[in-house]
Amino acid sequence: GYLINAYGCxxxxxxxxxxxxxxxxxxxxxGWFWTSLVGWWCIIRYLPTPxxxxxxxxxxxxxxxxxxxxxLTVWWYVFTQxxxxxxxxxxxxxxxxxxxxxxxxxxxxxxxxxxxxQGSETRTQRALALIRDVLTLHxxxxxxxxxxxxxxxxxxxxxxxxxxxxxxxxxxxxxxxPPAANITDSAVASVNMFIHxxxxxxxxxxxxxxxxxxxxxxWAGGHDPSGHVFLATMMCMFLLGELRVxxxxxxxxxxxxxxxxxxxxxxxxxxxxxWTWRRCGAQDMRCGxxxxxxxxxxxxxxxxxxxxxARCIACDHPIxxxxxxxxxxxxQLLLTAVASRFHTVREHLSGLLAAYIVTGxxxxxxxxxxxxx
Ligand SMILES: CCCCC/C=C\C/C=C\C/C=C\C/C=C\CCCC(=O)SCCNC(=O)CCNC(=O)[C@H](O)C(C)(C)COP(=O)(O)O
Ligand SMILES: Nc1ncnc2c1ncn2[C@@H]1O[C@H](COP(=O)(O)O)[C@@H](OP(=O)(O)O)[C@H]1O
Numbered sequence: 001g002y003l004i005n006a007y008g009c010x011x012x013x014x015x016x017x018x019x020x021x022x023x024x025x026x027x028x029x030x031g032w033f034w035t036s037l038v039g040w041w042c043i044i045r046y047l048p049t050p051x052x053x054x055x056x057x058x059x060x061x062x063x064x065x066x067x068x069x070x071x072l073t074v075w076w077y078v079f080t081q082x083x084x085x086x087x088x089x090x091x092x093x094x095x096x097x098x099x100x101x102x103x104x105x106x107x108x109x110x111x112x113x114x115x116x117x118q119g120s121e122t123r124t125q126r127a128l129a130l131i132r133d134v135l136t137l138h139x140x141x142x143x144x145x146x147x148x149x150x151x152x153x154x155x156x157x158x159x160x161x162x163x164x165x166x167x168x169x170x171x172x173x174x175x176x177x178p179p180a181a182n183i184t185d186s187a188v189a190s191v192n193m194f195i196h197x198x199x200x201x202x203x204x205x206x207x208x209x210x211x212x213x214x215x216x217x218x219w220a221g222g223h224d225p226s227g228h229v230f231l232a233t234m235m236c237m238f239l240l241g242e243l244r245v246x247x248x249x250x251x252x253x254x255x256x257x258x259x260x261x262x263x264x265x266x267x268x269x270x271x272x273x274x275w276t277w278r279r280c281g282a283q284d285m286r287c288g289x290x291x292x293x294x295x296x297x298x299x300x301x302x303x304x305x306x307x308x309x310a311r312c313i314a315c316d317h318p319i320x321x322x323x324x325x326x327x328x329x330x331x332q333l334l335l336t337a338v339a340s341r342f343h344t345v346r347e348h349l350s351g352l353l354a355a356y357i358v359t360g361x362x363x364x365x366x367x368x369x370x371x372x373x
Contacts, residue, residue: 001333001334001335001336001337001338001340002337002340002345004334004338005337005338005340010338010340013335013338014338014339014341016335017335017338017339019119019120019123020120020122020123023328023332024332027328028228028231028232028329028332029231031231031232031235031329032073032076032231032234032235034325035235035238035239035325035329036069036073038239038318038321038322038325039069039238039239039242039322040069041318041321042242042246042250042318042319042321042322043061043062043065043242043245043246044062045318046245046246046249046250046253046319047061047062047246048061061245064366064369065242065245068238068241068242068362068363068366069238071358071362072234072238072358072359072362075234075358076231076234077089078090079091079230079354079355080227080230080231082208088207088208089208090354091209091224091225091227091230091351091354092207092208092209094222094223094224094225094350095209095219095222095223095224095225096207096222097222098222098223099221099222100219100220100221100222100223100224101220101221101222102200102206102207102211102212102215102217102218102219103196103217103218103219103220103221104131104192104195104196104199104216104217104218105117105192105218106127106128106131106160106191106192106195107159107163107188107191107192108188109188111159111188113128113163113167116218117218118216118218119341119342121167124167125164125167126216127216127217128160128163128164128167128216129164130215130216131160131195131199131216132157132160132161132164134198134199134202134203135153135156135157135160135195135198136157137202138198138201138202149194152190152191152194153194153198155187155191156191156194156195156198159191199215199216199217203215209224209227223346223347223350224343224347225347225350225351225354226336226342226343226347226348226350226351226352227351228332228333228336228351229333229336229337229343229348229351229352229355230351230352230354230355231355232329232330232332232333232336233333233351233352233355233356233359234355234358234359235325235329236326236329236330236333237355237356237359237360237363238359239322239325239326239329240326241359241362241363241370243319243322244363244370245370246319247319250317250318250319251319253316253317254317254319254320257316257317260312261309261312261313261317264305264308264309264312265309267305267308267309268302268305268306268309271297271298271299271301271302271305272298274294275298276293276294276297276298277290277293277294279293280293280294336348
């Protein structure tokens with residue numbers, strides 16, 4: 001990723017990144033679920049066939065895989081989700097103890113909405129709307145009678161409202177400049193500070209990246225190990241580690257049935273209307289019949305062929321799903337490395353080492369047993 005950034009198409013790849021996209025939100029961020037599902041199905045599916053002598057070996061394999069998986073799942077949880085009730089995950093504790101904080105630097109020095117505030121237009125608008133709602137809900141009555149506070153409250157809500165309206169009209173006019181908030185530079189610092197204090201007062205505690213993100217804040221200022229690099233590394237290491245248990249057996253099974261799988265794949269492409277029209281030509285069929293056969297039957301046939309192929313892979317050859325998942329996580333790891341604007345190299349490296357060291361130890365301990373399989 002760094003080499004692509006330095007010498008290749010890093011900018012183009014960064015443009016494809018969407019923090020709120022389906023792949024990142026549903027697959028990558030829930031990656032340990034998908035990896036657990038596919039990984040365990042493969043572990044179970046490729047156990048030695050049940051026979052008199054194999055039951056002990058089956059039980060031992062399941063026990064070893066479960067022990068490795070349980071250690072990795074606990075490590076995934078404490079590093080990215082949380083250590084205990086009310087205690088954030090390790091990656092956030094490292095961040096906070098190195099000076100990180102949930103910031104609300106909403107406006108920059110010239111009174112424009114800070115481009116780095118949320119990193120994307122959508123998130124910035126969402127955050128501004130949330131801050132406005134919190135200030136509107138709590139701010140007015142709690143600063144009543146304190147003239148200066150009330151003035152700040154007025155200016156903050158007004159500036160955010162202007163920014164939201166300016167963004168709405170700018171979106172229509174496709175203007176380039178970020179929306180201005182019409183506040184003088186001397187007031188910017190006090191408005192940002194007021195917003196920060198109010199959000200920490202009404203939305204707190206904001207001691208984890210998830211809480212800060214949900215409250216429209218900006219998680220900045222400390223050493224923030226990359227959760228994506230950590231997660232993608234751990235998922236790849238788990239899949240590759242367990243692949244050593246059943247990989248040879250699974251690939252041999254797939255190779256033995258290669259023509260059957262290939263036939264299911266080619267069947268998908270043998271359902272086009274032209275093929276069907278030509279096949280109908282051999283029989284004296286009325287035009288209506290030929291249209292039905294050429295336009296209605298192919299999608300139905302294709303859907304049936306797709307279902308047969310999916311069932312064959314999911315039930316008989318789940319290693320195909322595992323390899324597809326592995327390629328996806330490696331590609332996401334590359335994109336995360338390319339997305340240098342989100343993290344420093346050291347933050348990527350700390351996420352990588354946190355995953356690599358633990359998974360390395362777990363699989364190194366079982367290396368002898370894995371080699372004997
Ligand atoms: C142990 C039993 C063996 C048999 C299991 C059989 C089948 C497995 C089927 C299902 C799995 C069941 C249990 C497995 C254990 C855990 C499942 C994991 C569930 C999830 O992954 S849900 C994820 C919940 N977390 C979130 O949604 C928050 C997502 N965000 C993050 O985690 C972080 O943002 C990040 C790490 C993705 C990125 O970090 P930063 O961007 O903040 O740096
Ligand atoms: N491969 C990828 N695709 C999309 N977004 C990614 C990504 N890798 C990292 N990101 C985004 O970059 C930010 C930093 O990621 P990380 O800290 O895990 O390295 C995260 O934003 P959010 O955490 O605000 O969603 C994450 O969603």
